Structures are given as structure tokens and as C-alpha cells.
Amino acid sequence: MLINWAVVPTCLPMIRRRCHGCTSQRLRASGKFRVNANHKLIDTWLLALCTECGETAKLTVLERMTVRTIPPEMLDRLHANDPGLAAELLQDPDVQHRNRFTLDWTDAWRLDTAGSDHLDCDVLDVAVRNAARIPVRPTRLIADGCGLSRGEVSRLITEGKVVSAARLSGKLSGDFTFTLKR
Numbered sequence: 001m002l003i004n005w006a007v008v009p010t011c012l013p014m015i016r017r018r019c020h021g022c023t024s025q026r027l028r029a030s031g032k033f034r035v036n037a038n039h040k041l042i043d044t045w046l047l048a049l050c051t052e053c054g055e056t057a058k059l060t061v062l063e064r065m066t067v068r069t070i071p072p073e074m075l076d077r078l079h080a081n082d083p084g085l086a087a088e089l090l091q092d093p094d095v096q097h098r099n100r101f102t103l104d105w106t107d108a109w110r111l112d113t114a115g116s117d118h119l120d121c122d123v124l125d126v127a128v129r130n131a132a133r134i135p136v137r138p139t140r141l142i143a144d145g146c147g148l149s150r151g152e153v154s155r156l157i158t159e160g161k162v163v164s165a166a167r168l169s170g171k172l173s174g175d176f177t178f179t180l181k182r
Contacts, residue, residue: 001121005145006112007130012087013108015048017101021055026104031086033078034058042067044078046089059099061089091133105134113145124180135171138164138178146180156180 015027027048036043042065045058061078062070077085089095090103109132128141142162143150156162166176 001123002125002127004114005126005128005141007109007128007132007134007136007141008112009087009105009109009132009134011108012083012090013134014051014104014106015059015090015101016104017057017099019050019053019055020057021050022053024050024052026051027057027101029059029086029090030056031083032081033061033086035075035078037067040066040068042070046086046095059095059101061095087132105136109134109136111141111144122182125177126180127175127177129175130173133173135173137171138166138168138176142168142178142180 012029012031015029016025017027018025019027028051030047030049032047034045034047042062043060044062046061048057048059049055050057067075074085096102124146126142126145128138130136139150139153139157142148143153146153148156153162157168161181162168162178163181164176164178166172166174166178168178
């Protein structure tokens with residue numbers, strides 16, 4: 001029996017980048033954009049606030065772009081401060097590289113197992129879908145989803161009772177499947 005689990009974001013992740021006003025390394029995305037037009041050119045920033053001093057940092061999204069090259073739907077989403085667009089842009093590798101930041105997903109996601117009525121089966125085939133490329137430890141997901149300790153999951157992996165085509169050590173940010181044999 002195939003069971004579907006989903007790793008779902010619960011809020012915007014923290015941003016790891018040095019604050020210009022203090023020594024903090026953590027910013028919180030406000031979900032708001034600043035759009036500045038100068039004749040036919042437009043600049044857009046995603047605003048983030050320092051968790052320590054509250055200083056506002058601007059993360060460059062668009063820089064000196066002609067208005068005609070930007071899709072009208074995106075402009076509407078920028079002007080409406082669309083939280084979905086903020087989440088998409090925070091995960092964009094180009095935006096991360098341009099602004100020199102990484103994301104901290106600690107306490108910003110949850111595992112949706114759609115109930116635990118299948119946990120008493122002898123063999124579980126589970127497909128895990130990662131909705132937002134959130135880096136998570138598969139051993140933690142298996143432990144949380146099956147009600148086991150992480151040590152017990154590691155022991156089951158070593159014994160060959162948890163198998164997967166994906167590497168179960170370290171972190172994964174994509175979809176994967178695994179089989180648990182009890």
C-alpha cells in the first residue's frame with residue numbers, strides 16, 4: 001500500500017545574512033515589496049527585518065529592468081505584496097546568490113501524513129513530496145511520521161528494514177520514496 005506524505009511550509013523561512021545595523025546573522029522576510037520606477041526602468045526589493053535590531057534590509061529582486069520586459073501578472077503580484085511570490089523569490093537561487101543569503105527552515109515546515117491509520121501494516125511504501133525544496137533529514141521524517149525515535153530509524157536502516165533509492169543520511173530537498181518493513 002502506497003502512502004503519501006508531504007513536507008509543507010508553515011511560514012516564510014528565516015534569512016541567514018549579516019545585518020548592516022548590528023551583529024545578527026538572521027533576518028525575517030516581511031513579505032512586502034518595494035517597487036521604484038524611474039521613467040521606463042524599474043527596481044524591486046523584497047524587504048526583510050533584522051530579528052535583533054529591527055533594521056530593514058532590501059533584497060534585490062529586479063534591478064534596472066524596463067517595465068515592458070516584466071510580465072504584467074508579476075507586476076500585479078509585486079504591487080499586491082503577494083506572500084506566494086515572496087516565498088518563490090526567497091527560494092530562487094539567482095536571488096539568493098545576488099543578495100548573498102541562505103535560508104534557515106528551522107520551525108518553518110511540518111510533515112503532513114494524512115493520518116496514521118496505516119502504521120500497523122507490516123510493509124509501508126511511502127512517497128514523500130517536498131512542496132518547497134525544504135532541506136530535511138529523511139531519518140527525522142521517518143521518525144516523526146511513524147512515531148519512532150531517530151535512533152530506532154537509524155537501526156532499521158542499518159538492518160535493511162528501511163530501504164530507499166535516495167540516500168537517507170544527510171539532508172534531502174526533493175521528493176523521495178522509502179519502504180519500511182517491520
